[in-house]
Amino acid sequence: MVMSETSASLHTVAALPTERPPGCPFDPPAELIDARRHGPISRYTHPGGKPGWLITGYDAVRSVLADPRFSSRKDLLNVVDFELPPAPPGEFLLMDEPQHGRYRKPLVGKFTARRMRLLTERIEQITTTCLDAMEAAGPPSDLVTAFAKPIPTIVICELLGVPYEDRDSFQEQIDTFMNGETNDEDLLAAYTATQEYLARLVAAKRAHPTDDVLSELTDGDLTDEELQGIALILLAAGFDTTANMLSLGAFALLRNPAQLAALRADPSLTDQAVEELLRYLSVAKSFMRTALVDVEVGGRLIEAGTTVVLSYNTANRDPERFADPHALDLRRAAGGHLAFGHGIHLCLGQQLARVEMRVAFSALLSRFPTLRLAVPAEEVAVRPEAADIHGVKRLPVTWDA
Template sequence: MREGRPLTRISLFDGRGVWVVTGHGAARELLADPRLSSDRTLPAFPATTERLAASRKRRVALLGVDDPEHHVQRRMLVPSFTLKRTGALRPRIQVTVDRLLDRMAEQGPPAELVNDFALPVPSMVICALLGVPYGDHDFFEAQSRRLLRGPAAADSEDARDQLDSYFASLIDRKEKDPGDGLLDELIHDQLREGRIDRQELISLATILLVAGHETTANMISLGTFTLLGHPEQLAELRAEPGLMPSAVEELLRFLSIADGLLRVATEDIEVAGKTIRADEGVVFSTSVINRDEHTFPEPDALDWHRSARHHVAFGFGIHQCLGQNLARAEMEIALLSLFDRFPGLRLAAPADAIPFKPGDTIQGMLELPVTW
């Protein structure tokens, strides 16, 4: 698709034509344009698979609403995800990471890094932030997998129903016995004051929980796998730990695990010499956008010294990832601590034998066997 920059027309599985955006400049221009809608219940909203097409009936809080509703929802949450607030969480993240690494060291090699480390780190952190019992992690992690990668639409919809029921029950309990998490704050400040209704709060909680652990876990495991496959860059990072923030940005660009952002035009839009007509779908190929050689020279190279922060791995515009500061902190601490604790870390299986997650939007690893 690189030859078709910055955008081109393709046909989807159902025969409908959509615009695929592959150029970095066009992507940022369009993602900031209010004439593109994120409301997937609109009849013309695109779906890249049958599963996604069948799941368009239900609105998704935050990610699937436009302004002014989106602004209202986001404003409720922004104070909890500022750089200052997430910075204050760094000691807690470090403690969580250290405990998991201690357990790995005690159990000895080999280890399975996805379930022993990459997944528990963000799961524990988001549970503490929201006020969700971590003891329920097996349930919500399983439902998150079904929601994002269920083999059929019915599977994904059932997972959403299960998560809705879970949060409805948890909100009921918290109304009677409040805690000190973000969910408790939303109940007290927003639900009781009538600023949001119960279903909206349930949908927000589901989005925060699923997005708050699934994507970061994938980045930690894929980041580790990528570093082990690039020994020169890993050696440089070990020699200069101060490069880790830049390395995280470059890994986010290089991996682009959340691919295929979807929008629909509500009016005609002129961009890059093309006209996107009202009711035409738009698909943003994040993985290609983040390797636009006009913006990122030698895009297939992993380079800690490039300016990579203007990638679109977290999206762009009003729907840019709310938790990006938290995700960066978790990745920096997890990767730096992992390779510091286990300097001899290496794969415990051939790279081409390691299974990746099936899916149409979120990339990840099913398991990552390592030894040291």
């Protein structure tokens, strides 16, 4: 039954919260948790003034992600008083079918679980090299720059064929437009520089293909501009999300010594631990969808043309889906979480991220059995909520050398 605003209480969220508790940035902001307590869906006004909805319940978020009556198209987002442009060619996260499928389909076979498992040995080598350098430099160390960033950066760059000498500058540009703190002028400059670099890279792959995903894609009917967009999505997502899962995940383990001890004592828990950290942290916090027609969600009528915000981090903390959801429990069966989304936009690189996390966490904990924070937890610098991906800026750690 669709409820009217007068027949049932209707919670309203005035604005998305901008802060998390210091020293424990793992929980969603308190206002979002409170909204979920009031029900799976709340009234919300977008920053541009347009009315919308905030969806915080697990079942409701999952249903919207699977419902073709909700659109991912950038140009249909009804959040400001002016029309937004369509997504650039190739940037399929902000597209619906059939355009989305045109770009995603050639990639699916390149990111299967089997193909990603075959990369395990190379990921182990990369991880070992990073930890060797970290150990040689001695404590203290910033786990973000020594461990969390270089591992996924090298992996995704090798997959796509980014030359080794270009990786540092490319990582810096991606950092600039993903960190949530860059001003508009610098943001545009970083985006432009990245697009110019990708244009040169695509041209080089067409002229001289090598053994990588981007070269393989040049064999199809995709234009250079489309290949640039696809490369941008894969590089940014493949680097930033996993880097923040590795750093924030390490922070969460260090803040939960009983869970860390359990994982050290029983490495067979690693797969479960990875899934639980994905659920618990939900670094990709939220996405938006726009109703193409009138749709009922969580007992509320979402009118056609209305844009909803899907809160992944509260959906993954929904007590109706996960018992004691705010506890980190590495023995939990956390399957079914929405950390990678759901539906046609289910994260293409989810299996790669899992392999990287399994390898990296296992190696880190084995190499440094006395690893601990080098500063009080409250002093760990956290990314602003404005960043698309949640994480920490720096994670100072030390160990008994």
